[in-house]
Amino acid sequence: MDLGFLRPLYESDGPVASVHLDTSRDTTDADKKIELRWRHLREELAALGTDEATLDVLEEAVGQGASRAYGDHGQALYASGGRLLGAHTLTEPPSQDRASFLPVPDTLPLAIDRGRRLPYVLVALDRIHAKVFAYTAQPTHKPVMEMENEGYDLQDIETQGRLYPAQRGDAGGRRADTNMAQELWKENTAQVAEMVREAVRKVDAKAIIVGGDNEAIAYLRDNLGPRQLTIPIKVVAGGRGGTDAEERLHETAEECLHEMIREERDQVFSDYQRKLAHDQAVKGTTSILPMLSEARVDTLLLGADRVNEPELWGSYYSPVLVDTSPKGLDDPDAGFKAPASALMLRAAVMSDAGFTELPQTEQSVDPDADGGTTDAGATLRFPK
Known part of the structure; x- marks a missing residue:
């Protein structure tokens, strides 16, 4: 993840x-x-020495923006x-409300939360109709873009005079109808593909998730081939066919996203383990x-667990x-002291390093190793 x-x-x-507030x-x-x-x-921040102007600007931001969603x-x-540096909605409430007043921002909860989301495009599709939704990596109550497409069917074309009565009533006519229908479906999905490309550009999507008619999805894949888009296209249950089908599509899309994020995290961790051996x-x-400190970290890996998190020393300048x-x-x-994750993430940001959450099974605090510090890992830009 880019920090x-x-x-x-x-x-x-x-x-x-x-x-960090629920x-x-x-x-x-x-x-x-x-x-x-x-x-x-x-009250906790005031006791830590936070000035009134800063407290007031925070109070004004509490519960505003996307966080007003239900x-x-x-x-x-x-x-x-007295200046608001950032206000971000978290996908999940923090495990506990938390506040700090330090020489550095406490960014681990935000980095962890952002790493659990992907910007994506969701498509509900049949052979004639389609809905396209675009979502950013930041949680929002509604999509940032929503478009609908109503394509042609055989009745539309017949009304326009592109089919002739003689084409019906025999095997040749039925074949002609079938071929015409397939061409119409391909034309419809070509229109949808352009909408999808626009939505992908809008949110810089990392995945396209589609639900609906299998043949229409196949045509859409053809129109969004590797020459058009290089991001993965995932097919899930749900799609067109009423409110229930669309609700099912959104539910399975969330499940698909969680699986993609888990796979991506596992891939980064596997790469880290391979590099550790070389x-x-x-x-640690x-x-x-x-x-x-030497700006040699390519990707920093930290866990979300902050139980007994130690403090380290950082530099003002x-x-x-x-250290x-x-x-x-x-x-x-x-120098000054601050939570380990806050200082390590600052160093990673300032040296343009990436970040990945450690898998849950790798998160621990070993009092007999590393001076009691939280488990962590890092891949390097060049061998040590």
Whole structure:
């Protein structure tokens, strides 16, 4: 995953207030619950020394934007010096509401959440009609683009005089009807393909998910061949045929997305394990820190589990420097302590490294290894 979207969160010379808040709207009193959750975090931030201007700008952002949609979700908010640096809707509510006021933003929950989503295009298709939906990687209540297409059928063509009565009533006429129908379906899906290409461009989609008539889907595949689009096309249950079919399509599309993301994460981890055996990767926080400080990390792998997360030392002036002691920084007097993930992600962002969540089975804290630091891994830009 490209971490470039996090860069605006580091555009501050002062400390940053980070808020991760459950903003679910699954009950009639959701607004009151959100208000109470925020009030508790505001008091916590104030006790940490957060200025009133920053608290006020955060309060204004709580529950706004896409987070006003109904359902389970959360928010990640970042502000400094009275300025909102970023407001992001989280696909899932955080495991617990959390706030910090540190020299660096606390970005792990946001990076983990973003890595669990993909921008995609969803198509409900039969031989005549189609609906195309485009979704970004950020969770939204509605698609950012929705288009419909109503193509031609034989009755339309017959009305226009392109079929003749003599074509019907014998085997030759039936064959002519069949050939004409297939040509119409191909023409219809060619129109849908152009809509799909537009939707893919709109959200920079990483996958196309399609449900509906199998023959129409085959024609759509032909129109979206490798010369047109290189992203995968996944076929799922549901599609055209009423509200139930479309609801089923959206449900199976979510299942398909989760499977794709899991497969992608597993592929990155397999690549990491292979490189580990050839000195092209390192394991454990202590081994990763010098690689981050030298901007040699290609992909950083961290787990979502923050239980007993240790603190490390970072530099005010050199954002890629991270160490277990201030003595490892360029200026020990200009160092500060912060959660390990916050400093490691800052170094990764500033050195243009990528990020992937560690598989759940690999997430642990070993008190006897690495000085008690959270398990982590990294692939390198060149062998160590």
